[in-house]
Amino acid sequence: MKIYFTASESEDAQAAKETLIERYGHVPAGEADVIVALGGDGFMLETMHSFMSSRTPIYGMNKGTIGFLLNKYEEANLIERLEAGQITELHPLRMVAVDMHGQKVEALAINEVSLLRESRQTAKIQISIDGNVKVEELTCDGVLVATPAGSTAYNYSAHGPILPVNAGVLALTPISAFRPRRWRGAILPREARIELTVREAAKRPVSAVADAVEVRDVSTVTIEEKRDVTIRLLFDPEHNLEKRILDEQFML
Template identity: 55%
Template sequence: MAQPHPRIAFLASRTPEAQAAYESLVAVHGQHEPDEADVICALGGDGFMLQTLHRHGPRGKPVFGMKLGKVGFLMNQYQPDALLERIAAAEPAVLRPLEMIAVTESGASTHSLAYNEVSLLRQTRQAAHVRIELNGQVRMEELVCDGVMVATPAGSTAYNYSAHGPILPLGSSVIALTPIAAFRPRRWRGAILRADTEVRFTILDPDKRPVSATADSHEVREVVEVTVRESEQHTVTLLFDPEHNLEERILNEQFVT
């Protein structure tokens, strides 16, 4: 007995290429609301994929992305033919995001999720001065830097790698703590931590040296304390073509010269 076709919710970025692909695919496969769909198909780049995960991740639907943007590390190649067969044969990659709790100078507290990284950046020409605690223990009294980040394995090949952080294998149950242009200690290159480590950043002299915190694309300015931990409740599932799955991409990135 033939398996029923999956109900697909197509979502597209605003680029002309993604919009044209959206119209073409909907004409062939139909369209379903994300709540009613079996699979979400995201058309765009990595930025649009992150938007899709933040907006629709709580629905628990697997996401099959196709690259129609500038960067597509989290996407499959755009090939509209045999889409149903590709989805049926796709390999899942379960991602667990970071949770950020940022407290501002006004005392407000903001909670955000990050599938790639949580980054702290200086807001002015003054370098940031940051204290770092791991599981309640001070590990660095003062890091003088342009910024510092915590990255997931899926995000380790993005901003983290550009800041000379390590590439982390998917499913390794570790996260990367990476400085951005560290001035003191000058030779500190960061650390690889267990994924269940709670990282707390305290901003020293925030009036003179203000700092912003960003979870993926959600920015909070003038923070005084930021706590980052791996989420215990949230996961999302991405679907990848077997010949080009996410684990293989992360492995390949370590051999790019």
């Protein structure tokens, strides 16, 4: 099996990369059967973005802190683990943000697209689904749309639902909603087209963030799943992403 190794800048991850290359060899990414990423969840997210256009499976090994998207780090039996690994396929969100000057920015998000207030004043955001206004005016610190893979991250911290990977849904979650007070968000079909319009944008500026891409002073943001892009993650059978997300719902 031909492997391309990549690692975060931490000393621990770089040392592990050198050890594994010496043991298993190393080929250019374009020739690899699998990409092995060494680091934490943040570096795994970077790796997924870097190889988003490739269908080469990515197998992460934890050399960071939490390691939710990664397998346990072990030097031995790597080839056997890769051969026995189970594929999980993810589709990113496509964000199209238009700022107050009419400039358009497109970006892809694996975890979530977030709208966040920029100033001391609350944001006022209108929410439309498939062209139909569902919330006329949400007064809040922000709002986000999360994929199942991202539902355990910022979405969960904002009291959004945890979504099974293969459920075919997205989470729409308000962030510190002031009005309407009792609205806790929605679970949407993956085919939904979500349009977020910022009210009083000049007075109450809002930024839009798709993973690591930030657009300041937005006026409208459109979000939908990009089904023609597939990210393939490889997990050990006893520790796959589907099981982790299920277990996360019972963490007390």
